[in-house]
Amino acid sequence: MSKLLRFLAGKQSLLIFVFLELISLVLIINTHNYAQLKTHDFQTGLAGNINQRLNTINRYFYLQNYNDSLLHQNTRLLNKLNQPQNKLDKNGALAYQFSFIPAYAISNQYNLDHNTILINKGSQDSIRPESGVISTHGIVGVIQKTSAHFAKVISILNKSSKINVALIHTNYTGFLQWRHQNPNQFEITDMPTNARIKIGDTIITSGMSSIFPKGIPIGTITGFKTLAGRKSYVIKLKSFMDYTNIGPVYVIKNNLKTEIDSLNMQP
Amino acid sequence: MINTSKYIIILLLFLILQVIWFNHMQLFGTYTPMVFIYPLLILPIQKNESSYLVLAFLFGISIDLISNTGGLFAATALFVVYTRKIYFLISKNKSQDFENISIQNLNLLQKSIYYFTFILISQILLYLLESFNISLVLSKIGFILVNSFISLFFFIFIDLLFFNPLKK
Numbered sequence: 001m002s003k004l005l006r007f008l009a010g011k012q013s014l015l016i017f018v019f020l021e022l023i024s025l026v027l028i029i030n031t032h033n034y035a036q037l038k039t040h041d042f043q044t045g046l047a048g049n050i051n052q053r054l055n056t057i058n059r060y061f062y063l064q065n066y067n068d069s070l071l072h073q074n075t076r077l078l079n080k081l082n083q084p085q086n087k088l089d090k091n092g093a094l095a096y097q098f099s100f101i102p103a104y105a106i107s108n109q110y111n112l113d114h115n116t117i118l119i120n121k122g123s124q125d126s127i128r129p130e131s132g133v134i135s136t137h138g139i140v141g142v143i144q145k146t147s148a149h150f151a152k153v154i155s156i157l158n159k160s161s162k163i164n165v166a167l168i169h170t171n172y173t174g175f176l177q178w179r180h181q182n183p184n185q186f187e188i189t190d191m192p193t194n195a196r197i198k199i200g201d202t203i204i205t206s207g208m209s210s211i212f213p214k215g216i217p218i219g220t221i222t223g224f225k226t227l228a229g230r231k232s233y234v235i236k237l238k239s240f241m242d243y244t245n246i247g248p249v250y251v252i253k254n255n256l257k258t259e260i261d262s263l264n265m266q267p
Numbered sequence: 268m269i270n271t272s273k274y275i276i277i278l279l280l281f282l283i284l285q286v287i288w289f290n291h292m293q294l295f296g297t298y299t300p301m302v303f304i305y306p307l308l309i310l311p312i313q314k315n316e317s318s319y320l321v322l323a324f325l326f327g328i329s330i331d332l333i334s335n336t337g338g339l340f341a342a343t344a345l346f347v348v349y350t351r352k353i354y355f356l357i358s359k360n361k362s363q364d365f366e367n368i369s370i371q372n373l374n375l376l377q378k379s380i381y382y383f384t385f386i387l388i389s390q391i392l393l394y395l396l397e398s399f400n401i402s403l404v405l406s407k408i409g410f411i412l413v414n415s416f417i418s419l420f421f422f423i424f425i426d427l428l429f430f431n432p433l434k435k
Contacts, residue, residue, distance in 0.1 A: 016317050017349045020324040024338030024345065027328075028396055031337030047335035054287065054333075107335055111290065111299035113398045118335055152335070159398065181297040181410055244293055 048118050048150030051107035055120075059104075059247070066247045073136040098213050099253045101125060103133075105140070105246040108155075110183040115155040117141060119249060122149045132211040132252040137241035138218045139163065140249050142211055151251070157183055157243055165218060166206035167195050173206045174235065176218065183243040186219065188235040193226055195233070203237055210260045212252065274306070277429075278326055281306045286333045297410070300418045303330060303340060304347050304389050305425060308382060309370055312355055316348065323348040336397075343392050347385050354384060375423075382422045386415045 059066070101121060109115035121127050123146040133140040133153050141153040141161065154161060156178060163176040165188060174191030188203065201221045207214025219239035226233055254260070285303040292299055307323055327341030334340070358381075373381060390411045394404045404411075 013316050013320060013349070016320045017345060020320060021342055021345050024324070024327070024342035025396075027331070027338030028342065029337075031335075031339075047332055050333050051335075107333075109290075109334065109336075111293070112336070113394065113403060116335060159403070181407065183293065184296075244291065 045147045045150060048106065048120070048147065051118055052120060055104070055106040062245065062247055065245065069136040070248065097254060097256050099255060100250040101127060101253060103127075103151075103249050103251055105153075105249050106150075108244075108246050110155070110157050110243050113159045115157045116144070117153040117155050117246060119151050119153060119251070120149070121251065122146045122151050124148050126253070127151050127251050128253075130211065130257075131254070133249050134212070134216055134252060135241060135246060135249050138239055139205060139212060139216055140241075140246060143251065155243070156186075163212070164206045164208045165203050166208075166214075167191065167197060168202040168204050168217075170195060171206075173208060174232070176203070176237070184219075184239050184241075186237040186239060188237055189232065191233045191235055193231050193233060197221060197224060197233065197235065199223065203235075210254050210257050277306050278322075282326065282329055286330055290334060294417060298414050298417050300414070300421050301386065301390060301393070302418060302421050302425070303327075304344065304385060305422055307344055307348050308351070308385055308422075310348070310351075311369065312352065316352060319348050320345060339393060339396055342396055343389050346392055347389050350388065351385070354381065378426070379419060379423065383415060383419050386418045386422070387411070390415055390418075 103119040103121040103125075105117050106120050107118040109117065117133075117140065119133065127143060127146050129143050129145055131143045133143060139156055141155040141158070144152045144154045146152070156163065156176070159178065161178060164173055165176045166173045172192055172195035174188040176186055176188050178185075179187045191197070199221055203218045203221065205212040205214060205216040205218065217240055219237045219241075221235055222238045223236040224233045281303055285301070289300050289302055294300065303326075307319075307326070310319055313319070323344040324341050327344035328338065330336070330340040331338055370378070370381070391404060394407070394411065395401065398404065
């Protein structure tokens with residue numbers, strides 16, 4: 001026994017190293033577990049509180065930018081108000097399918113492979129996982145989990161994000177993915193070669209999922225190619241949005257999500 | 268022995284620098300210098316590094332809590348502090364005593380190699396633990412190398428700025 005104790009005392013550094021490294025790994029795995037649906041997450045709450053304070057200072061420096069983007073948003077909404085609504089919107093359920101909850105991004109990662117964003121609204125503000133998050137200049141990500149006052153968003157700058165997008169004025173769709181290190185460069189795959197595309201065309205959300213409504217502008221095409229033997233394009237896209245500076249965001253609440261999900265669940 | 272209060276100020280300074288400034292820096296559109304391991308690399312070499320390990324863990328976990336990255340920085344900081352000893356075991360002269368090695372006495376080339384080795388290790392580890400995907404890390408090895416060189420530039424600059432911050 002004493003021999004064992006002496007041996008362990010000699011390996012004190014190693015033991016401490018292994019023990020603390022294990023704790024770190026458990027913490028990493030917990031954060032990376034995308035399937036985890038824990039609503040009250042201690043770390044999200046704590047990181048949220050610290051970042052909330054840091055962000056209050058930061059916000060002053062970007063006031064001008066935020067004002068500009070809000071102005072931009074207001075103009076778009078005013079324009080929309082003056083447009084005649086289409087028949088579907090007037091008669092069908094689509095008129096009230098989506099509602100928007102305003103929030104602020106309080107921490108934003110963009111230099112990792114699986115970036116996340118924290119926003120200052122949570123389950124108390126009726127935010128649920130798998131809701132879309134947009135900003136005035138494009139889509140931001142999808143809610144992964146919520147605590148009472150904060151929510152964690154899987155950023156579009158995340159190698160596991162895959163978002164269904166469409167070419168403007170057409171129904172040709174593809175998948176938007178972030179494959180580069182540059183936070184404003186994206187790639188679209190599986191867009192059929194039947195689509196007539198050219199550099200400078202706008203890409204919007206397709207509305208094929210229950211997360212994002214159709215027609216949110218994302219970015220413009222900067223280049224494209226077809227791979228040998230494939231009938232689809234690989235498109236390079238530059239986003240409208242600057243993902244290194246996310247301020248005010250809107251969480252999209254799909255009021256018909258349960259209905260759509262239950263329909264999808266049926267055999 | 269190191270001046271503890273001075274060292275804690277350095278640690279806090281680097282914590283703030285990494286979290287508030289460097290994590291949001293996008294040099295040439297893509298590169299993010301990682302300077303958080305600098306204060307861990309300038310620690311003197313000791314036979315028993317248990318206290319350093321605890322310190323590295325606390326330092327790393329503080330960055331993680333603010334950046335919401337789980338234990339990513341904690342695991343990396345710990346690994347760097349632990350493997351530092353191995354680096355000096357390999358690189359020291361046979362006649363040299365382990366505890367007589369002083370990082371501040373190394374010449375610029377030796378210091379640059381020392382810094383670069385650990386910047387590279389920390390970057391690879393950081394991206395590996397973040398994605399749990401070796402092929403993804405290998406595919407961006409060019410990016411990691413350039414990022415490490417940029418970080419090294421900052422290390423040398425900081426070194427020249429606060430030359431020998433832990434001198435007796």
